[in-house]
Amino acid sequence: MTATPASxxxxxxxxxxxxxxxxxxxxxxxxxxxxxxxxxxxVERRIFPQVTDVASAFAEMWRSxxxxxxxxxxxRRMGLGVIAALxxxxxxxxxxxxxxxxxxxxAPLLRFSVAxxxxxxxxxxxxxxxxxxxxxxxxxxxxxxxxLAYNTMLGVQRIPTQLIRAARSMGTPRHxxxxxxxxxxxxxxxxxxxxxxxxxxxxxxxxxxxxxASAGLGYSIFLAQKYFRTDxxxxxxxxxxxxxxxxxxxxLAPLERRTVERWGMKAxxx
Amino acid sequence: MTxxxxxxxxxxxxxxxxxxPKARFRPWLVRMGENRVVRTFGPFVPVILLWWIIAExxxxxxxxxxxxxxxxxxxxxxxxxxxxxxxxxxxxxRLFYGVLFGMLIGVPAGFIVAMSAWARKLTWPLLMFFQAxxxxxxxxxxxxxxxxxxxxxxxxxxxxxxxxxxxxxxSGVEQVPRDVVRAARSLGAGRLxxxxxxxxxxxxxxxxxxxxxxxxxxxxxxxxxxxxxxxxxxxxxxxDSRRAQEVTGVFVGMIVLGVLWFALDALVLAPFERRTIxxxxxxxxxxxxx
Amino acid sequence: xxxxxxxxxxxxxxxxxxxxxxxxxxxxxxxIEQGEFVSVLGPSGCGKTTVLNIVAGFDTQTSGSVxxxxxxxxxPSPERGVVFQSFALFPWKTVLGNVTFGxxxxxxxxxxxxxVAHQYLELVGLQGFEAKYPHELSGGMQQRLGVARVLANExxxxxMDEPFASVDAQTRRKLQEELTGIFETKRPTVFFVTHDVDxxxxxxxxxxxxxxxxxxxxxxxxxxxxxxxxxxxxxDNPDFRHTVTYLTDLLAAGExxxxxxxxxxxxxxxxxxxxxx
Ligand SMILES: Nc1ncnc2c1ncn2[C@@H]1O[C@H](COP(=O)(O)OP(=O)(O)O)[C@@H](O)[C@H]1O
Ligand SMILES: [Mg+2]
Numbered sequence: 001m002t003a004t005p006a007s008x009x010x011x012x013x014x015x016x017x018x019x020x021x022x023x024x025x026x027x028x029x030x031x032x033x034x035x036x037x038x039x040x041x042x043v044e045r046r047i048f049p050q051v052t053d054v055a056s057a058f059a060e061m062w063r064s065x066x067x068x069x070x071x072x073x074x075x076r077r078m079g080l081g082v083i084a085a086l087x088x089x090x091x092x093x094x095x096x097x098x099x100x101x102x103x104x105x106x107a108p109l110l111r112f113s114v115a116x117x118x119x120x121x122x123x124x125x126x127x128x129x130x131x132x133x134x135x136x137x138x139x140x141x142x143x144x145x146x147x148l149a150y151n152t153m154l155g156v157q158r159i160p161t162q163l164i165r166a167a168r169s170m171g172t173p174r175h176x177x178x179x180x181x182x183x184x185x186x187x188x189x190x191x192x193x194x195x196x197x198x199x200x201x202x203x204x205x206x207x208x209x210x211x212x213a214s215a216g217l218g219y220s221i222f223l224a225q226k227y228f229r230t231d232x233x234x235x236x237x238x239x240x241x242x243x244x245x246x247x248x249x250x251x252l253a254p255l256e257r258r259t260v261e262r263w264g265m266k267a268x269x270x
Numbered sequence: 271m272t273x274x275x276x277x278x279x280x281x282x283x284x285x286x287x288x289x290x291p292k293a294r295f296r297p298w299l300v301r302m303g304e305n306r307v308v309r310t311f312g313p314f315v316p317v318i319l320l321w322w323i324i325a326e327x328x329x330x331x332x333x334x335x336x337x338x339x340x341x342x343x344x345x346x347x348x349x350x351x352x353x354x355x356x357x358x359x360x361x362x363x364r365l366f367y368g369v370l371f372g373m374l375i376g377v378p379a380g381f382i383v384a385m386s387a388w389a390r391k392l393t394w395p396l397l398m399f400f401q402a403x404x405x406x407x408x409x410x411x412x413x414x415x416x417x418x419x420x421x422x423x424x425x426x427x428x429x430x431x432x433x434x435x436x437x438x439x440x441s442g443v444e445q446v447p448r449d450v451v452r453a454a455r456s457l458g459a460g461r462l463x464x465x466x467x468x469x470x471x472x473x474x475x476x477x478x479x480x481x482x483x484x485x486x487x488x489x490x491x492x493x494x495x496x497x498x499x500x501x502x503x504x505x506x507x508x509x510d511s512r513r514a515q516e517v518t519g520v521f522v523g524m525i526v527l528g529v530l531w532f533a534l535d536a537l538v539l540a541p542f543e544r545r546t547i548x549x550x551x552x553x554x555x556x557x558x559x560x
Numbered sequence: 561x562x563x564x565x566x567x568x569x570x571x572x573x574x575x576x577x578x579x580x581x582x583x584x585x586x587x588x589x590x591x592i593e594q595g596e597f598v599s600v601l602g603p604s605g606c607g608k609t610t611v612l613n614i615v616a617g618f619d620t621q622t623s624g625s626v627x628x629x630x631x632x633x634x635x636p637s638p639e640r641g642v643v644f645q646s647f648a649l650f651p652w653k654t655v656l657g658n659v660t661f662g663x664x665x666x667x668x669x670x671x672x673x674x675x676v677a678h679q680y681l682e683l684v685g686l687q688g689f690e691a692k693y694p695h696e697l698s699g700g701m702q703q704r705l706g707v708a709r710v711l712a713n714e715x716x717x718x719x720m721d722e723p724f725a726s727v728d729a730q731t732r733r734k735l736q737e738e739l740t741g742i743f744e745t746k747r748p749t750v751f752f753v754t755h756d757v758d759x760x761x762x763x764x765x766x767x768x769x770x771x772x773x774x775x776x777x778x779x780x781x782x783x784x785x786x787x788x789x790x791x792x793x794x795x796d797n798p799d800f801r802h803t804v805t806y807l808t809d810l811l812a813a814g815e816x817x818x819x820x821x822x823x824x825x826x827x828x829x830x831x832x833x834x835x836x837x
Binding site for chain 1: 490
């Protein structure tokens with residue numbers, strides 16, 4: 001294998017430092033403005049906590065272990081839901097995309113379902129599966145499934161006919177088309193679907209935890225609201241945001257870099 | 271030049287390959303398939319039929335699953351009592367205010383960030399971060415600040431719309447070809463004219479995309495907020511029914527939400543996208559692909 | 561031995577919107593011998609791609625027959641490899657992955673298929689690029705890969721549909737010369753579709769000229785050029801120039817909308833006859 005150029009992976013140290021600096025500056029500025037604003041406005045700190053309050057709430061959650069319990073519970077549910085959605089949504093989408101009739105039939109149904117996916121199913125989920133773990137995982141799966149299936153279907157439909165013909169004329173058996181052509185060919189759209197779906201799934205997770213769980217980040221901030229602990233609420237919100245950025249940077253971005261970008265396949269916007 | 275022979279001139283040519291019965295059904299099916307209404311709503315007919323059959327066969331207990339008939343009666347009842355129209359009105363009002371303020375803030379803010387390198391450098395990480403805090407996670411703190419009120423729900427919807435809109439606009443402005451900007455410059459356009467004549471129309475499709483993405487999230491936020499804040503609205507109707515173990519109300523709510531989204535899509539989103547995206551020739555690949 | 565035999569090929573399309581029938585291929589018959597290079601030449605829209613697609617098995621004829629190696633064509637198969645105008649390389653596979661694709665589909669063991677692949681990559685001058693992805697190659701290199709990918713399967717006939725139409729003029733000349741070189745060393749059977757007269761003559765042993773729609777074989781012209789061929793000498797060769805002029809006239813006569821047809825009575829009459837037939 002050819003060595004990856006330094007700028008691609010490791011990067012030059014000064015450049016990386018500068019990037020980190022410019023990433024941090026806005027956050028530091030925001031924290032300073034926040035601190036000054038709370039100080040000068042004289043707002044009640046129970047309503048709008050000071051930066052330091054949030055920091056100590058965070059430390060408290062760390063020490064008591066609540067932070068890890070809740071984060072762990074949320075990530076576990078998210079993981080289960082995402083895996084279930086990948087295993088079901090992508091094959092279903094490929095199946096629909098490879099038949100024009102099936103695609104024409106299911107397209108409006110899927111668009112309808114995408115619009116409703118996730119949060120709107122919480123009443124059903126809790127009614128059918130009871131309050132708790134299963135309902136939350138169901139919501140994450142449901143939020144992602146339709147977006148993933150719909151985009152996969154679009155992706156398969158957009159594979160150039162010539163590519164499918166090329167594969168067939170080189171003797172690709174029908175059952176191998178899925179792995180050899182349809183899946184990689186649809187990947188740009190699958191990634192789009194994954195992005196959209198994960199966004200819905202993450203929101204669905206938080207909402208479902210608020211309503212239907214007894215652990216997890218969504219639950220913890222809602223519980224804090226009942227006790228008027230705004231410091232804990234804001235600490236929880238920051239954790240939710242940071243986790244999402246980690247999911248995006250650690251999972252989605254590398255996936256995109258290694259596949260769609262590496263192969264020079266530009267994603268088609270919806 | 272086009273040498274289209276009217277009807278089948280090749281009557282003497284046998285047709286050995288394609289199956290004849292399929293050929294006879296084809297024109298009828300094709301004509302049906304071309305009708306937009308049929309194409310959009312046709313698939314729902316078998317689905318409703320399937321729903322009805324499953325309910326009739328009592329595959330699931332009726333506490334969990336009811337048929338179209340029961341749902342329709344409930345629908346009728348809720349309209350007669352005035353509950354559904356009132357709740358629907360409340361939901362739409364919240365969505366309207368949310369989208370209105372979301373656009374009033376998001377569009378100018380998006381263009382400012384897109385046009386100024388400094389604004390971009392300073393706000394981009396924050397934009398990413400605030401977009402990452404799932405809007406629904408704002409509900410608890412918003413409830414502390416504004417109580418269980420219209421303001422609380424609207425705040426969350428505005429929040430969901432502003433960030434996708436801004437991010438879309440920035441990428442839309444980036445995608446305006448540099449040569450087009452240069453062409454306008456060399457034809458004598460000033461900075462302001464480049465903005466109004468080239469960048470603004472060029473980024474319009476991105477605005478449309480941003481609104482669609484934002485509404486997708488805003489819509490979910492509305493439902494979640496109505497469930498959690500719980501005073502009125504379609505989301506509340508659903509959760510209230512669920513609390514009373516009345517599955518019929520949940521079905522009614524789901525259908526209302528679905529129909530509402532279809533109407534929103536057909537009456538507001540799609541026409542706006544047609545005017546912007548298709549007019550500027552950015553889309554169309556979907557049809558041409560196959 | 562006849563590798564490809566096309567007899568009385570006829571193809572009609574039903575236009576999806578108007579419902580009208582379009583005759584894409586009127587009545588086409590010709591054959592290709594083993595190890596022969598045949599160019600199919602005709603004005604654009606005359607149905608060349610349609611004929612090729614039928615031979616490839618992507619489309620089915622309305623009537624007539626296509627035999628390859630004595631067998632009726634039934635669907636795509638690796639014995640009829642296709643080089644596409646759009647290259648149709650798999651963007652998610654490396655150069656090596658693209659060349660070994662067909663062999664892998666046939667279950668050839670890894671070591672064997674890599675040996676074969678290297679041999680063909682060397683043939684087209686792509687050694688050293690094995691680990692690159694198609695989008696990292698120039699247009700000319702991409703189409704070299706397209707050719708290697710097909711030849712690695714050792715098909716009975718290689719089908720090429722205007723393979724050099726989307727590369728720049730200079731590269732096209734080079735690719736044409738390389739293709740004759742490959743043909744002269746490997747002697748595959750080639751069915752080459754083009755609307756470029758120079759290209760058709762330079763490459764082929766025989767040129768099949770199709771009339772405009774509904775297409776028929778207007779004439780089959782044997783190219784009186786020695787091999788090996790090079791552009792430098794071909795351009796100075798009177799036989800080459802005569803053949804090109806002859807074919808150019810033939811195409812101009814068959815074109816109903818040729819610019820001169822207004823003031824040249826005999827050509828417009830000929831065009832009318834073709835249009836009706
Ligand atoms: N799938 C199709 N449906 C309808 N008409 C077609 C189809 N494919 C080709 N045609 C028509 O058949 C004619 C011949 O096309 P083609 O074989 O692509 O010509 P060429 O390759 O010689 O330029 C054209 O007029 C084209 O419009
Ligand atoms: Mg063609």
